[in-house]
Structures are given as C-alpha cells and as structure tokens.
Amino acid sequence: MNTEIDISNTTLRTERMTLRPWRQSDLDELFAYASVDGVGQMAGWKPHESKEESQTILDMFISEKKTFALEYRGKVIGSLGIEEYNEDRFPEFAEKKCREIGYVLSKEYWGQGLMPEAVKEVIRFLFEEIGLDAIFCGHFLWNQQSQRVQEKCGFKHYAFGTYETRVNTVEKDEVNLLTREDWLRA
Numbered sequence: 001m002n003t004e005i006d007i008s009n010t011t012l013r014t015e016r017m018t019l020r021p022w023r024q025s026d027l028d029e030l031f032a033y034a035s036v037d038g039v040g041q042m043a044g045w046k047p048h049e050s051k052e053e054s055q056t057i058l059d060m061f062i063s064e065k066k067t068f069a070l071e072y073r074g075k076v077i078g079s080l081g082i083e084e085y086n087e088d089r090f091p092e093f094a095e096k097k098c099r100e101i102g103y104v105l106s107k108e109y110w111g112q113g114l115m116p117e118a119v120k121e122v123i124r125f126l127f128e129e130i131g132l133d134a135i136f137c138g139h140f141l142w143n144q145q146s147q148r149v150q151e152k153c154g155f156k157h158y159a160f161g162t163y164e165t166r167v168n169t170v171e172k173d174e175v176n177l178l179t180r181e182d183w184l185r186a
Helices: 022-035 052-062 114-130 142-154 182-183
Strands: 016-022 067-072 077-083 096-104 135-138 156-164 170-179
Touching: 016 114, 022 052, 022 077, 022 096, 052 067, 067 114, 077 114, 096 114, 114 135, 114 142, 114 182, 135 142, 135 156, 170 182
Parallel strands: 096 135
Antiparallel strands: 016 067, 067 077, 077 096, 135 170, 156 170
C-alpha cells in the first residue's frame, strides 16, 4: 500500500548535496534545467516552454509535499519525487508499505554521480525514517542513464511493461524494486 509522505519539514544532506523542500525562489533554477531539450523526455514530459509552465510545476511540488529539490553548490539542479506506486498493477504489495521514486537532473550535471548519491540518501530516509518495506523505481528501456542509477543504488528487476507519458506516447519500461531486506543486506 502507498504510505503517506510529507517532506515539507525534511532536509537531507549528502556529501555534495542538500535535498530539501521546494521554495518559490527556486523558479528560475527549475526553469533553467526543465526547459533544456532532452531532460524532461527522459521522464516522459516535454521541456518547459515558459516560466509560467515551470511555476505550475513548482506550485505542485510545494503543495504535494513529496518532491525534493536537489541543491548542489547553492543551486537547484534537479528533483527527486516520492510518488505513489501503481497498486492495481502490483496487488501483491497490498500489505507492504511502499512508494515509487522518480528523478530528474539538469543535463549540465549528468555523469558526475550526483543522482546515485541523492537516490541513496532518499532510500535511507524512506527505509530508516519512514519505515517503508519496498521502493519501486522505473525507467524507459532506452534510458540507460536512469537504469545505471538504479543498478548503482541496489534496485533489481521486477517487471516489464508500458508507461503512458504526459506527452501521450506509450513507452516500454522496466520497473525495478528495492526491498528493505535487500537494502540491509547490501
């Protein structure tokens, strides 16, 4: 089952980053990375065409209280959301406390190990502080960067399927899973 999440008073720190709730003052930095071609498509959304579009997303991030801003050297460079997983698709987890994570990183910072660093800290938070039993994380089959992040963080293959994106395409995807037991063993 999907566990309630509220990160509005949560700040996490890694060696190089601060993961914190979004603020209205983050608008320019959100637009700066979300408007770059190739970033949103990795997660199934088109580049932002205006600051108004970014403002709508920022308002959602703030009100829903489930998405971290990834701050690196004083600048927001991405997001990491703790989403609801598809309970209908995975009814075998009805008695378990679960969520799904998703993430986006500014193209400027790809390949520097920042996303695995952020994901590992959110995994720790979700298992140790929230008490989850399992975390889902998916990627489009063609998105090898996201696949590598998930492998580095200990996620294992769970299912293949399709995902309908916000731009009305249907992508083949892989859903990976990390259980608390596997995380503790690693």
